[in-house]
Amino acid sequence: MPDLIEIGKSVVGQAKAGEEIEAYLVWERETSIRVYQASVESLTGAESSGIGIRVIRGNRVGVSYAGTLERAEIERALEEARDNSRFASEDPHSGMASPDGVEAPTLDLWRGDILTTPTARKIELAMELERAVKARDSRIRSLNSSNYGDVSVQGAVVNSAGIASYTQQTYCWLWAYALAGTDDETQTGYGMHASRDVAGLDLAFAANEAAEKATRMLGATKPASGLFTVILEPDIASSFLAIAASTLSAEAVQRGRSIFAGRLGEQVASPLVTLVDDPGDPRFFSAAPYDDEGLASRRNVLFQDGILKGFLYDSHTARKDGTSSTGSAIRGGIAGSTTPGPRATMALPGQSSPEQILAVAGDCYLIQSISGIHSGVNPISGDFSVGAEGIRVRGGELAEPVKEFTISSNLQKMLLDVRAVGNDLTFRPGGTAGLTLAIDNVNVSGT
Amino acid sequence: MTLLNETVVQKVLRRALARGGDFAEIFVEEKATFSASLEDSLVEELASGTSRGAGIRVRFGDTTGFAHTADLSEAGLNRAIEAASSLARGSTSRAAEVAVTPRVFVPLAHEKAIPGSVAKDRKIELLQRLDAAGRGQGAAIRQVNAGYSDSLRRFLVANSDGVFVEEEQVRTRLSISCIALGDTGMQTGYETAAMTMGFELFDDIDVDELAARAANRAIQKLSARPTPSGPMPVVLAGQGGGVLFHEACGHGLEADHILKASSVYAGRVGETVASPLVTLVDDGTVTNQWGTYSHDDEGNPSARNVLIENGVLSDYMWDSTQGSRERRASSGNGRRQSYAHLPMVRMTNTYLMPGRQSPDEIIADTERGIYVAKLGGGQVNTATGDFVFGMTEAYLIENGQITAPLRDANLIGNGPEVLANIDAVADDFTIIPGTCGKDGQSVPVGCGQPTVRITQVTVGGTAGA
Numbered sequence: 001m002p003d004l005i006e007i008g009k010s011v012v013g014q015a016k017a018g019e020e021i022e023a024y025l026v027w028e029r030e031t032s033i034r035v036y037q038a039s040v041e042s043l044t045g046a047e048s049s050g051i052g053i054r055v056i057r058g059n060r061v062g063v064s065y066a067g068t069l070e071r072a073e074i075e076r077a078l079e080e081a082r083d084n085s086r087f088a089s090e091d092p093h094s095g096m097a098s099p100d101g102v103e104a105p106t107l108d109l110w111r112g113d114i115l116t117t118p119t120a121r122k123i124e125l126a127m128e129l130e131r132a133v134k135a136r137d138s139r140i141r142s143l144n145s146s147n148y149g150d151v152s153v154q155g156a157v158v159n160s161a162g163i164a165s166y167t168q169q170t171y172c173w174l175w176a177y178a179l180a181g182t183d184d185e186t187q188t189g190y191g192m193h194a195s196r197d198v199a200g201l202d203l204a205f206a207a208n209e210a211a212e213k214a215t216r217m218l219g220a221t222k223p224a225s226g227l228f229t230v231i232l233e234p235d236i237a238s239s240f241l242a243i244a245a246s247t248l249s250a251e252a253v254q255r256g257r258s259i260f261a262g263r264l265g266e267q268v269a270s271p272l273v274t275l276v277d278d279p280g281d282p283r284f285f286s287a288a289p290y291d292d293e294g295l296a297s298r299r300n301v302l303f304q305d306g307i308l309k310g311f312l313y314d315s316h317t318a319r320k321d322g323t324s325s326t327g328s329a330i331r332g333g334i335a336g337s338t339t340p341g342p343r344a345t346m347a348l349p350g351q352s353s354p355e356q357i358l359a360v361a362g363d364c365y366l367i368q369s370i371s372g373i374h375s376g377v378n379p380i381s382g383d384f385s386v387g388a389e390g391i392r393v394r395g396g397e398l399a400e401p402v403k404e405f406t407i408s409s410n411l412q413k414m415l416l417d418v419r420a421v422g423n424d425l426t427f428r429p430g431g432t433a434g435l436t437l438a439i440d441n442v443n444v445s446g447t
Numbered sequence: 448m449t450l451l452n453e454t455v456v457q458k459v460l461r462r463a464l465a466r467g468g469d470f471a472e473i474f475v476e477e478k479a480t481f482s483a484s485l486e487d488s489l490v491e492e493l494a495s496g497t498s499r500g501a502g503i504r505v506r507f508g509d510t511t512g513f514a515h516t517a518d519l520s521e522a523g524l525n526r527a528i529e530a531a532s533s534l535a536r537g538s539t540s541r542a543a544e545v546a547v548t549p550r551v552f553v554p555l556a557h558e559k560a561i562p563g564s565v566a567k568d569r570k571i572e573l574l575q576r577l578d579a580a581g582r583g584q585g586a587a588i589r590q591v592n593a594g595y596s597d598s599l600r601r602f603l604v605a606n607s608d609g610v611f612v613e614e615e616q617v618r619t620r621l622s623i624s625c626i627a628l629g630d631t632g633m634q635t636g637y638e639t640a641a642m643t644m645g646f647e648l649f650d651d652i653d654v655d656e657l658a659a660r661a662a663n664r665a666i667q668k669l670s671a672r673p674t675p676s677g678p679m680p681v682v683l684a685g686q687g688g689g690v691l692f693h694e695a696c697g698h699g700l701e702a703d704h705i706l707k708a709s710s711v712y713a714g715r716v717g718e719t720v721a722s723p724l725v726t727l728v729d730d731g732t733v734t735n736q737w738g739t740y741s742h743d744d745e746g747n748p749s750a751r752n753v754l755i756e757n758g759v760l761s762d763y764m765w766d767s768t769q770g771s772r773e774r775r776a777s778s779g780n781g782r783r784q785s786y787a788h789l790p791m792v793r794m795t796n797t798y799l800m801p802g803r804q805s806p807d808e809i810i811a812d813t814e815r816g817i818y819v820a821k822l823g824g825g826q827v828n829t830a831t832g833d834f835v836f837g838m839t840e841a842y843l844i845e846n847g848q849i850t851a852p853l854r855d856a857n858l859i860g861n862g863p864e865v866l867a868n869i870d871a872v873a874d875d876f877t878i879i880p881g882t883c884g885k886d887g888q889s890v891p892v893g894c895g896q897p898t899v900r901i902t903q904v905t906v907g908g909t910a911g912a
Contacts, residue, residue, distance in 0.1 A: 036707070042511040042789060045530040049517070050498070061491070067498025068517040077496060084493035087567045091489065119533070144709045144830075179709055179830055188709070188830045222905075225677045255486060256590050257626055257633070335480065335496055375824035375837025376857040376907070380626060380633045385674075385856040385907040387826070387835035404833055406859050406907025408676065445676035445859075445907045 001154065002027055002049060002069055005166055008158030011053065011074060015160045020096050021078070022159040024052040024292065024331055025069070031119065033148040035126040041145065043119070052334040055081040056095065060088040065334040093319040096161040097293035100324060104289040104296035105280035109169040111197035114150045122148045122198070125174060129203055133176050133191065136211035139218065141186070143210075144177040150198070157294035165294035171285060172198055173429055174206045180214035187220070189213025194285060194429035216368070217389055220401035223446040229364040229419065230407055230442045231357060231393070234426040236367050237347070238434030244269075244415060245277060245342035247379045248302050248310075249328075250317035259382045259412050260308055269306040269415035272350055276301050277312060277328065279343035286344050286431025292331035293338060300326045302345075306415075314340040346433035350421030354436040357420045359396040361438055366391045366398065367407065382411040388444075405446035414439050449613065450475040450603040451501070451519065460607050463505050463528045468535040470506040470771075472606040474744065475499075475519070476786040481562055482596035485574035488582075493567065502786040503531040510534060511768065515787040561617060562597035565646045570595050573654055577623045580658035587666050589633075590626040591658075597646070602786075604746040612746035618737070618891060619648045620880070625662040629669035636664030637839065641880035641891070644735045664821070664840050667852050674841065674856040674908025680816035681858065681904045682809055682844065685801075687822045688879035689894035692727060692799050694825040694834040695862040696720075698885070700729075700754050701780075701792040702769035704829045711832035711863055712760060720760045721866035724802055724899075727755040729764055731779055731795030737880030738795040738892040745781035745790050752778045754797075755866075766792045784888040794883060798895030802872030806898035809871045811847040817906055818842045818849050819858075824881075832862035835907075857907045865901055873898035 008023040015021045032044040051074055052065045062085025066073040130146035150172035158164045175192040191210025193202045232240060252258040260268060269275070279287055280297040289297055293315055301309045313321070314329035317340050328340040358366070371387035378384075385408040392399045409417070422436030456473060463471035477499040484491045500517040501524065514530035516523045577593040597619045605611040620641035627634050638661040640652045683691060696712070704710035712720060721727075731749030733739055740749050745767045753761050765773075766781030769792055782793035810818065823837030841853040878895030 036509075039508070040510045040534060042513060043534055044513040044515075044789065045533075046515045046527075046787065048500075048515070048787065052496075054492075063492045063494035065494070065496035065498075067496070067500065073497070080495050084495060084567070087483070087493050087571055088491060089489035091491075142708065144707050186709075186711070186830045188828060255592075256628075257635075259632075335494065337492060337494065371826045371828070371833075372824075372835030372837060372857045372859075375826070376835065376855075378635065378855045380635050381668075381855065382632070383855040385837075385909075387833070387857060387859045387907070403831075404859055404861060404905070406676075406835070406857050406905065408674075408856060408907045408909045410909075443676050443907075443909045445905055447678060447905075 004154060004156035005158060005164055007069055008156050011078060012158050012160045014078065018057060020056040020160045022054040022096050022157065024334065025156045026050055026153065026334060028151055028153040029115065030151045031122060031149065033123055033126045035130050035146045038127060038130065040123055050334040051077065052331065053077050053081045055085050057085050059090045059092055059094050060085045061091065061094050062088060063337065093316055095315060095319060096159040097163055097295050097315040097325060098161040099163060100295060102296040102298060107280070107282050107287055107289050109196060109282065109287060111170045113197045113199055114152055114170045114172055117198045125201065125203065129174050129176050129207055132203060132207035133178050133210045136207055137215050139180045139215050140211055141179050141181060144179060146176040147174065149173050157290065157292065159294065163294035165290040167288045167290055169288065170196055172201060174201050174203055176206060176210040178210040178214040181218055185218060187214055187217040192429050217401050217403055220389065220403040222404045223392060223402040223444060225445050225447065227441055228444050229361045229438055229440045231361060231364055231366045232437045232439065233366065233368050234424060234434035234436060235428060236370055237437040238428055238432040239370065239373055240437070241275065241345055241347055241434065242342065242432055243377050243379060244411060245275065245302060245345040248312055249339065249341045250311040250313045250321065251339050253311050254317055254320055257380045263308050266308055267306050268308045268412065269303050270418035271306040272421045273303050273306050273415065273418055274348040275303040275345065276348065277342045277345045281344060283427045284344035284431055284433065285427065285429055291327045291329040291343065293329035295325055295327045295329065298327045300328065312340045312342060314338060344431065346425065347421060347435060349423045349425045349435055352420055352422060354422050354424055357422055357436055357438050358393055360420065361393065362396055364393045365402065365444060366393055377411065384409050384411050384414060405444055408443040408445065409441065417441050450477060450601060456605045456611065459503065459524055459528060460605065463503060463532050464607060466532050466535040468505045468507040468532065470607055472504040472604065473501055474602060474604045474786055475501045476600065476602040478598060478600045478785065479563065480596065480598045482594065483570055483574060485578055485593045488578050490571055490574065500786045501527065503527045504789065505532045505535055507535045511789065513789050561645055562599050573621060573649065576654050577658045580655040581623055581625045581662045584659055584662035585666055587627040587629055587669060588625050588662050589628045592624045594622045596620050602744065604744065606746065610746040612742045614740065614742045616643060616740055617645045618643050619645060623658050623661045625665045627665035627669055631669060634665050634668035634671065636661040636668070639880060641737045642735045643737060643739045671852040671854045673910035674853040675906055675910050676908045678903045678905045680813055680900060680902055682813055682816060682818045682898065682900045683822065683896065684818065684820045685806060685873060685875035685896060685898040686877040687819055688881065689798050689896035690822045690825045690836050690881065692896060693794065693797050693894045694827040694836055695865050696727060696755065697794050697797045698827050699829040699832060699862055700763050702763045702765045703792050705763050706769055706772060709830040715760050716762065718760055719758050720863060721755055721758045722869040723758040724869055724872045725755055725758050725866055726753065726800040728753050728800060729794055729797045733796050733878065733893065736796045736878055736893040743779045743781045744783045745777060747777045747779045747781060749795060750779040764792050764794065766790055782890050784890060788888050791886065793885065793890050794892050796878055796893030796895065798878055799897065799899065801874050801876045801897040804871055804873050806873040806875050809873055809898055809900050810844060810849060813844045813847060813900060816844045817853070818844050827862065834862055835859045858904050859907060860904045865904060868902040869899055870902050871900040
């Protein structure tokens with residue numbers, strides 16, 4: 001493994017007078033195994049690394065990257081970033097992150113067993129998962145694939161303002177995609193479990209989830225259209241909350257593309273909703289001690305009892321608003337640009353169990369799966385319309401499965417229409433967390 | 448300059464098969480990208496960079512071993528070979544038979560304007576023109592975001608079956624997003640122009656008109672009404688993009704889904720799967736389109752493949768892995784996001800062939816329904832055929848007339864049902880650029896269609912039907 005901090009310092013050390021340099025470095029090793037019908041369909045193993053360089057000269061920003069850490073390529077990227085900076089407009093708020101005295105949380109996110117577990121054992125896990133899913137239910141017809149994957153990542157941010165941060169994480173997962181049904185009807189389901197180490201993988205959890213999701217929609221029909229309360233399962237609620245949180249990026253706000261611009265202190269969500277972004281919480285798979293500009297991760301309250309408390313800043317947007325970074329810089333890889341945004345968002349759990357929420361809601365829909373979230377949610381107008389599957393609830397009891405309908409409302413309206421928040425906080429593999437949410441007055445479009 | 452010389456390529460392939468195996472491949476890629484964006488009328492950061500590396504694939508039976516490396520030295524390639532062939536065993540080594548002969552390399556016709564040869568300020572000028580033209584559409588336009596990007600991708604792919612192909616792909620893209628503010632809140636309008644060609648793209652594109660379209664879409668939507676909810680007739684405009692066909696049937700016709708029986712179209716070749724008005728084609732050869740190339744990422748020539756002809760399913764799309772399972776040739780649809788990804792079956796430019804009616808005739812013949820002028824993205828479950836796609840510019844049709852603009856919403860339906868419900872196909876036609884995601888890999892594609900009417904689709908709005 002290369003010494004990322006050392007390489008970063010050697011790049012930043014080349015800063016000329018009046019020039020600031022930031023180096024963002026990544027090294028990673030990945031394994032990916034796909035099993036189909038008891039044999040390995042594909043096995044991928046690889047190591048990769050790269051560097052993203054940001055140069056600021058005379059308030060003009062230029063960026064470049066190289067998909068390697070070879071010295072000559074890094075030199076070329078540095079020159080390219082310098083050249084790119086000549087063409088950018090002057091931005092008085094441009095600048096690197098400076099050390100702000102906030103101490104980074106101590107997080108134990110690196111486990112050696114991912115690198116030491118033999119490939120043969122990882123293959124065995126994927127094969128075992130395939131067998132386990134099939135054994136769960138006789139209605140499972142086949143699996144599209146059963147997979148093991150892992151990644152070990154090290155990252156560093158070094159800049160000429162004195163930042164030198166280092167992070168390392170391991171992460172592995174098992175997932176299966178199952179098909180259930182007969183010639184006349186097919187339904188599908190994903191099941192997944194993720195862990196920091198191979199030893200912590202819960203194969204039975206992934207197998208149960210895939211089998212249950214694939215079979216529960218068998219016999220589903222299209223429901224009648226109407227206005228209903230919908231209950232979002234934790235997975236779905238996490239996607240919904242992630243979209244709400246993304247509109248709290250200071251960049252979206254400053255550029256006039258957030259429904260929350262200029263509304264600090266207003267009641268923008270139901271008083272039941274307290275939303276925080278806390279990337280220092282190790283229960284999140286996206287946890288890290290530092291953000292992608294090298295500032296310490298910290299806990300940011302976004303909504304307190306439904307009142308808008310704050311936005312998420314990186315150092316550029318913070319300068320523009322005369323405030324400080326909230327440690328929310330996100331970089332889309334070595335070739336991506338740096339923007340502020342949510343890193344680990346959750347709603348604080350409420351009082352009710354999912355069963356109690358169902359009982360109170362009476363006639364409603366339990367939403368278990370959604371699709372088209374990218375094409376169906378406009379974060380600027382707030383228009384919300386996504387495909388859905390789930391279960392019709394009558395008199396508080398789960399009734400028949402339903403599919404091929406949409407649920408529609410408006411993001412802002414939905415936040416205010418939250419009528420219950422579950423006590424079942426669940427952390428999901430993608431780095432999100434969710435809990436059961438009941439939302440009133442949602443349009444169900446079916447037949 | 449070749450990415451890796453013939454002798455080294457031959458050595459790699461022989462070594463990759465030394466432990467056994469039926470097939471070995473090396474894919475060497477170099478990709479340089481450039482992008483610039485403008486926001487608040489200011490040119491933001493320009494970004495550029497290069498990545499280079501090789502992916503090595505060894506297949507034995509139904510198992511594929513794969514490894515990639517950015518280190519193209521002998522030691523680096525050897526480590527990748529070791530990893531890719533680690534599972535190979537048993538079968539007799541074919542290493543001695545490997546012989547590759549480089550095919551004559553014909554670069555695409557882009558010599559006019561390879562991205563690196565065009566000055567950066569000419570690219571920035573385009574952004575400034577978009578900004579001015581967008582804002583010029585009215586005071587309601589409060590924000591303009593414009594983006595320019597180009598890429599030069601060169602690759603060499605060689606395999607133990609004797610393929611040795613080099614390819615160059617140049618892509619150029621310009622996009623604009625406008626935000627309008629009115630009494631009812633904010634609305635957005637988006638437009639993009641993207642082709643597999645160099646800077647000469649802008650010889651043909653009217654940049655001001657592109658900006659005006661995006662800005663006017665945002666302004667128009669300020670008076671948008673809530674979209675109806677429930678099943679109703681839907682007319683999709685020819686210039687709106689063929690996302691429906693990409694989602695509703697394209698993905699389900701990819702051979703990997705077929706061979707695993709995870710597509711509603713599995714085992715249905717020769718059967719009627721759509722209205723007789725439907726002829727669907729996937730065509731990687733359409734000049735300069737976003738999904739066009741001369742060779743796919745496995746070295747097979749791109750082709751025009753008819754998938755559905757007059758409603759009857761004629762064939763699926765194939766890569767070499769799925770093809771070898773069925774002992775048939777690839778259809779030129781093996782693609783990968785980069786050298787660090789395994790190739791799989793992907794679409795190129797997928798489109799519905801035009802029909803005979805005029806678009807106006809179809810609208811006039813629709814008593815009540817939705818007219819979708821511009822489609823957004825979509826998603827499909829190939830095993831069930833259920834899909835959704837978004838509409839980003841839509842209007843009500845009342846008594847054969849296009850009337851009130853509608854707010855954004857998704858449409859939901861089932862592929863085979865919607866294909867059967869197409870009852871009118873017009874004589875206009877447009878292909879629109881898009882990005883297709885599958886299994887975590889993104890590739891550029893084109894989606895095209897004439898104006899069509901579907902007798903019934905469920906519209907996911909908030910107003911009563």
